[in-house]
Amino acid sequence: MKTIAINRCGSRSRREIGKYKVSVGETCFHCGLCVEICPDGVFERPDGFNCLSPPRSARCLGPDCRKGPYHCAAKCPVGSINIEIDPQWKNLGDFRWTPDLIITTWRQAETGLIPQDHLEYKVGASGGGFDSFDFVIDPAAADSLAAADTINLSISLNHRSEGSRIEIPVPWYGAGMSFGSVSLPTMLARAMAAGAWDTFTSTGEGGYPDELIPYRDCIITQIATGLFGVDEASIRRTRIIEFKYAQGAKPGLGGHLLGDKNTPSVAKMRETIPWNALFSPFPFHSVYSVEDHKKHIDWVKQINPEALISVKVSTPSDVDMVAVGSYYAGANIIHLDGGYGGTGAAPEIAKKNIAMPIEYAITKVHKFLVEEGVRDELVLMASGGIRTAYDIAKSIALGADGVIVGTSELVALGCVRCGNCESGRGCPRGIATTDPELETQIDPEWGAQRLVNLYAAWEKQLKSLLGRLGLRDIKELRGRTDLLRRADES
Amino acid sequence: MYKRYHLNTSPAKLPSTRIGKLKITRNDKCLNCGRCLTFCIYDVHKRDAADPRKMSDPASELCKRCFACIQNCPQEALKMGKNEVSEKMGDAYWTPQIIHTIWNEAEEGKIPVSGAGYGGPFRGTGFDAIWTDMSEIVRPTRDGIHGREYISTLVDLGRKPPWISDFENPKLPLSLEIQVPMLLDTNPLNLNSKDLVLSVIKAAHRVGSFAFLDIENYRDELKPYLESVALRFALDKIGQDHSVPWEKVRFIEILLPPEFSNSKLEQALAVLKERTQTVLVSLGITDPRSLDEISPLFQQERADVLHFYADTRGKSLKGDSFICEAIRKMHVEFVRKCNRDEITIIGSGGLAAAEHVPKLIICGADAVVLDLSLLAAMGCRICEVCVTEHCPAEVDKLTPEIAEQRLVNMICAWRDQLLEVLSAMGLRDVRRLRGEVGRAIFSEEIEREAFAFIFERNGPAK
Numbered sequence: 014m015k016t017i018a019i020n021r022c023g024s025r026s027r028r029e030i031g032k033y034k035v036s037v038g039e040t041c042f043h044c045g046l047c048v049e050i051c052p053d054g055v056f057e058r059p060d061g062f063n064c065l066s067p068p069r070s071a072r073c074l075g076p077d078c079r080k081g082p083y084h085c086a087a088k089c090p091v092g093s094i095n096i097e098i099d100p101q102w103k104n105l106g107d108f109r110w111t112p113d114l115i116i117t118t119w120r121q122a123e124t125g126l127i128p129q130d131h132l133e134y135k136v137g138a139s140g141g142g143f144d145s146f147d148f149v150i151d152p153a154a155a156d157s158l159a160a161a162d163t164i165n166l167s168i169s170l171n172h173r174s175e176g177s178r179i180e181i182p183v184p185w186y187g188a189g190m191s192f193g194s195v196s197l198p199t200m201l202a203r204a205m206a207a208g209a210w211d212t213f214t215s216t217g218e219g220g221y222p223d224e225l226i227p228y229r230d231c232i233i234t235q236i237a238t239g240l241f242g243v244d245e246a247s248i249r250r251t252r253i254i255e256f257k258y259a260q261g262a263k264p265g266l267g268g269h270l271l272g273d274k275n276t277p278s279v280a281k282m283r284e285t286i287p288w289n290a291l292f293s294p295f296p297f298h299s300v301y302s303v304e305d306h307k308k309h310i311d312w313v314k315q316i317n318p319e320a321l322i323s324v325k326v327s328t329p330s331d332v333d334m335v336a337v338g339s340y341y342a343g344a345n346i347i348h349l350d351g352g353y354g355g356t357g358a359a360p361e362i363a364k365k366n367i368a369m370p371i372e373y374a375i376t377k378v379h380k381f382l383v384e385e386g387v388r389d390e391l392v393l394m395a396s397g398g399i400r401t402a403y404d405i406a407k408s409i410a411l412g413a414d415g416v417i418v419g420t421s422e423l424v425a426l427g428c429v430r431c432g433n434c435e436s437g438r439g440c441p442r443g444i445a446t447t448d449p450e451l452e453t454q455i456d457p458e459w460g461a462q463r464l465v466n467l468y469a470a471w472e473k474q475l476k477s478l479l480g481r482l483g484l485r486d487i488k489e490l491r492g493r494t495d496l497l498r499r500a501d502e503s
Numbered sequence: 504m505y506k507r508y509h510l511n512t513s514p515a516k517l518p519s520t521r522i523g524k525l526k527i528t529r530n531d532k533c534l535n536c537g538r539c540l541t542f543c544i545y546d547v548h549k550r551d552a553a554d555p556r557k558m559s560d561p562a563s564e565l566c567k568r569c570f571a572c573i574q575n576c577p578q579e580a581l582k583m584g585k586n587e588v589s590e591k592m593g594d595a596y597w598t599p600q601i602i603h604t605i606w607n608e609a610e611e612g613k614i615p616v617s618g619a620g621y622g623g624p625f626r627g628t629g630f631d632a633i634w635t636d637m638s639e640i641v642r643p644t645r646d647g648i649h650g651r652e653y654i655s656t657l658v659d660l661g662r663k664p665p666w667i668s669d670f671e672n673p674k675l676p677l678s679l680e681i682q683v684p685m686l687l688d689t690n691p692l693n694l695n696s697k698d699l700v701l702s703v704i705k706a707a708h709r710v711g712s713f714a715f716l717d718i719e720n721y722r723d724e725l726k727p728y729l730e731s732v733a734l735r736f737a738l739d740k741i742g743q744d745h746s747v748p749w750e751k752v753r754f755i756e757i758l759l760p761p762e763f764s765n766s767k768l769e770q771a772l773a774v775l776k777e778r779t780q781t782v783l784v785s786l787g788i789t790d791p792r793s794l795d796e797i798s799p800l801f802q803q804e805r806a807d808v809l810h811f812y813a814d815t816r817g818k819s820l821k822g823d824s825f826i827c828e829a830i831r832k833m834h835v836e837f838v839r840k841c842n843r844d845e846i847t848i849i850g851s852g853g854l855a856a857a858e859h860v861p862k863l864i865i866c867g868a869d870a871v872v873l874d875l876s877l878l879a880a881m882g883c884r885i886c887e888v889c890v891t892e893h894c895p896a897e898v899d900k901l902t903p904e905i906a907e908q909r910l911v912n913m914i915c916a917w918r919d920q921l922l923e924v925l926s927a928m929g930l931r932d933v934r935r936l937r938g939e940v941g942r943a944i945f946s947e948e949i950e951r952e953a954f955a956f957i958f959e960r961n962g963p964a965k
Contacts, residue, residue, distance in 0.1 A: 024574075026571075026574035026575055027574060027575050027576070027577060028573070028574050028575070028576070028579060029574065030570065030573070030574065067579075100582075100584060101573065101582060101583050101584070103585075104525065104568065104583050104584070104585065105570070106622070107622030107623065108622055108623055108624050108625075109620070109621070109622050109623070109625075110622060139623070139624050139625040140624050140625050140626075141624070141625025141626045142625045144625065145625070258639060259637070259639060261620075262620055262621070264637040264927055265637035265638065265639075265926065265927025265928065265929075266923055266926065266927055269616070271616070295926070295927075296639070296640060300640070301640055302640060303640075326639055327637065327639070329636050329637045329638060329639055330636050330941075330944050330949075331638075331639075332639075335639045335640075352621070352634065353620050353621045353625075354620050355619060355620040356618060356619065356620060357618050358616055358617070358618050359616065359617070359618075360614045360615065360616050360920065360923050361604070361614075361615040361616070361617055361621075362614070362615075362856075362857055362858050362920045362923060362924065363923060363924075363927070364617075364620060364621040365621045365623060365858065366633075366634055366635050366858045366862075366924070367634065367635050367636075367637050367923075367924065367927050368634065368635075368636065368637050368927075368944075369634055369944050369949060370625065372953070372954075373949050373950075373952075373953035373954075374953075376953045376954065376956075377952070377953055397620070398620060420619065420620060428619075429568070429569060429570050430619050430622065431567055431568040431569045431570070431619075432617045432618050432619040432622075433567045433569065433617070433618060434617075434618025434619060435616055435617055435618040436616075437544070438544050440569075440618075441542070441543070441544045441545070441567075441569040441571045442569060442571060445618060451544070494956040494957075495956070497956075497957070498957070498960075499957055
C-alpha cells in the first residue's frame with residue numbers, strides 16, 4: 014500500500030466556526046503565557062510581532078479544558094480571557110448533521126486526527142437508526158491500541174469466483190456526483206483523494222470530463238437513466254461500472270438538474286442545450302424486468318469485459334428481492350442508497366418520505382441474501398446518510414461489506430449543509446456549483462488533502478474500534494449485530 | 504373534446520416583507536469593507552443606496568444560512584441568530600418549518616426542491632411514523648418533458664354500488680367528481696373575513712373541488728359558486744328555514760355533536776329529503792365511536808359520505824387516537840362489511856403538509872379536507888391570537904384575489920407532490936392508493952422487523 018501523506022490543511026475562510034468563542038479583553042498586555050500553555054493553538058504570536066493574533070476560537074476545547082493544567086482563562090495574569098459558547102454554532106447543521114458533526118468533520122479534514130472528546134463526533138441527533146446505536150465493548154476482549162497497525166480494513170469488491178479482483182484498503186469509496194451537480198475542481202479533488210487511498214470515486218451521471226482521465230484507475234463510470242454523457246470510451250476506461258437505477262434522496266423520480274446549473278460546459282458534456290432543466294427519467298426506459306437488467310449488463314460487458322458491475326438501487330420495501338434479482342443478473346456489487354441520502358436537487362417530499370432509511374435496508378437485504386445462499390457471492394455496499402467512521406462500522410455490523418460516502422466528503426471541503434445546491438448560481442461555497450466564478454473557491458490540491466486527511470482520521474477510528482472489539486479484520490465485523498446495542502440501554 | 508386538467512399558478516406575494524428564519528446582525532466593528540457583499544450570492548448584504556460608503560442593514564429574510572459572510576468578515580462584525588418571530592410561530596405540530604413551506608408553496612405554486620439530504624429526525628409520530636414506498640421496476644412515470652400529467656388525481660364522492668340490481672329501472676346513485684383529493688374548509692379557527700370565505704370557495708371552484716361552508720355564513724353573493732360548496736348544518740339547525748336555493752345545492756353535511764340521539768338524526772334526514780332529493784349527504788363525526796350508531800344509515804343509502812373530524816393537530820376529540828389510526832380503523836371496518844365502495848370516507852384535521860395527503864389516503868381515506876393549512880397559505884402564523892385579538896399577520900386584510908391565487912398555488916403544489924409520490928410507486932390513479940397499506944412502510948413494523956436482534960433482547964425502543 015502507498016504511504017499516505019497527512020498534512021495539516023486548514024479552512025480557506027478567514028474564520029472557522031467552532032462551538033466556543035474565545036475573546037481577549039482590553040487589559041491584555043500580550044505577555045504570551047496563553048500561547049505557551051494552550052496545546053491546541055488557539056493563541057498565536059506571529060514571528061516578529063509583539064502583539065498576539067486574534068484567538069482561533071474554533072480550536073478551543075471549551076469547558077473540557079478546565080479540568081486540565083492548560084486552562085488559559087484561569088492562568089491569565091490579568092484575567093482578560095473569556096470563553097463562552099458561540100451562539101451561532103447552533104445555527105449550523107440539522108438533526109442528522111449536528112453542529113458538532115460538521116465541526117468535527119472539518120477538524121478531521123484539517124488534521125487527519127481523531128477529534129477530541131469535547132465534541133460529539135460519533136453520532137448525530139436524529140434519534141433513530143445509527144444515532145440510536147453504539148457498540149458493546151467488552152473490556153476483556155479488547156486488544157491494546159498499539160496493535161492497530163496489524164488490523165486489516167481492506168475489502169474485496171468482487172466476491173464471485175470469476176472476474177477481475179479489486180481490493181480497496183478501506184471499506185468505503187466515493188459516491189456518484191455528476192459534473193453539473195458539483196464543480197470540476199470538486200470532482201478532481203475527490204478523484205485525487207481516491208487515487209491517494211487506492212479506493213474509488215464515481216462520475217455520477219453527467220459524463221466523464223477529460224480532466225479526470227489521469228485518475229482513471231480510481232474512477233467508476235456511472236450509467237444512469239438519463240444516459241447523459243455516456244459513451245463507449247468512458248465505459249472502456251473504467252474498472253467498475255455503476256448502473257444507477259434510483260437514488261435514495263429521490264427514489265422513483267429520476268434526476269433533475271435545474272436549468273440554472275446547466276451552464277454551457279455542463280451542457281456540452283451532457284450533449285444538451287444550455288440553461289434547460291435536465292430530467293433523468295425513471296426508470297431506465299430499457300429496463301422493466303430483471304431480464305432486461307441482465308441485457309443491460311450483457312451490453313456493457315460486451316464493451317468492457319473486465320469491468321465489475323455495481324447496481325445502485327434505492328430502498329423500497331421489496332429491496333431484498335431487487336438485490337437477489339441483481340445478483341442473478343450478474344452484478345458484483347449491490348449498492349443500496351437509503352432514503353436520507355444526499356442529493357444536488359430533490360423534492361423535499363421525496364427526501365423525507367419516500368423509501369426507507371438505509372439502516373433498515375441493510376439488515377433486510379443482508380438477511381435475505383444469507384437465506385438465499387448468495388450472500389458470499391455479492392458485495393453489499395450501503396450509502397445514504399453515512400456520516401462518520403462510526404456510521405461505517407455500524408453499517409458493516411448490520412450486514413454491509415462496506416459503504417459509499419458523499420455528503421461527508423463535501424463537508425470536508427467546507428460544506429455547511431445549507432441545502433441551496435439546486436438552483437441559481439448553486440453552492441455559495443464553490444462545491445456544488447457550476448458557476449465559473451464560484452467554483453474557483455475550491456483548489457483541487459487543497460480539497461484532495463482535506464479528503465485524504467478525513468480518510469486518515471476515519472481509518473484510525475475504525476482500527477481503534479476494531480481493536481477494542483477484539484477483532485483483527487473489518488470483514489469479521491460484517492453482520493455482527495450482537496456487537497450493537499441501543500444507546501439508551503444501560 | 505377531452506380537456507386535460509390543469510391548474511394555473513402564478514406568483515402571489517404577501518404584501519408584507521416575509522419573515523425569514525434567520526436574523527443577521529452587523530455590529531459597530533464593521534469597517535464597511537464590503538467583503539460580505541462579494542461573498543454573499545443572495546443579496547443579503549448591500550451598500551446603502553443613500554450613502555454608498557456604508558453598508559445597509561442586512562436583508563435577513565434573504566439569508567440561506569451559507570455562513571459565507573460570517574466566515575469571511577475580517578472584523579467578526581456579523582452574527583447569525585434565529586429570527587425570534589419565526590421561532591415563535593405555530594407550535595410543536597404546526598412547526599415554523601411547516602409554515603414556511605406552506606408560504607413558499609402558496610407564493611410560487613411549485614414543489615419545494617432543495618439540495619442536500621434530509622436533515623430532520625429519523626422518525627416521528629403520527630404522519631411522521633410512515634414512509635411511502637416506491638417501486639424499482641415500474642412503467643415510465645416521467646418521460647422527459649411529459650408523463651406526470653397522465654396520472655389521475657380524480658376522486659368520486661358518493662357511493663358505488665357493486666352491481667345494478669334492476670336493469671329495467673336502473674337506479675344510479677349520485678356521484679360527484681373532484682379533480683384533486685382535497686376539499687377545503689372555510690372554517691379554520693375563525694375565518695371571520697367574509698371576503699376570505701369567498702376566496703376559499705372560489706379557489707375550490709377553480710381546482711374543481713368543494714369547500715365546506717357553515718350554513719350560518721351563507722349569503723346570496725355565494726350563489727354563483729354553490730356548485731362548489733358543501734353546505735354544513737349542525738344537527739339541530741336542520742329544519743330551520745334557511746333561504747337557500749335548494750335546487751343548486753349538490754352536497755350537504757350534517758355535523759353531529761359528540762352525543763346525539765339517533766331519532767333526531769333520522770328526523771333531520773327526513774326533513775332534508777323533503778327539501779331536495781338530488782344531494783350528496785355527508786355525516787360529520789368527531790368521535791370515532793359514533794360510527795356504530797350511524798353505519799346503518801350508509802347501508803340504507805341515506806348517507807353517502809363519512810367525514811371524520813380530528814382537531815387541528817390531528818388528534819381525535821375523543822379517544823385520543825391520531826387521524827391516521829382513526830381513518831384506518833373506519834376503512835377496515837367497512838372493508839370487513841364488504842361495503843367499502845358504498846361509502847366515501849374523508850378526513851380533516853392536522854393536514855399540514857403535502858405528504859400528509861397520500862399518507863392519509865394510504866390509511867383508507869378517499870380524500871382529505873384542508874383547514875388550517877388554508878389559513879397558513881394566506882399568511883397566517885398559526886399563533887391563534889385572532890381568537891381574541893387582531894391578527895398580527897393581517898390575514899384579514901389580504902386582497903381576495905391574492906388570497907385565492909395563493910390557495911390555488913398551494914393546492915397545485917400539493918397535487919404535484921402527490922403526483923411525485925404516486926409516480927414513485929408506479930401508480931396512475933390516486934383512487935388505487937386508497938387503503939393500500941402495502942404501499943407504506945410503518946416505522947414501528949419496520950423497526951421490529953429490521954432490528955429484530957435488538958427487539959429480541961430488549962423489546963421496543965423507549
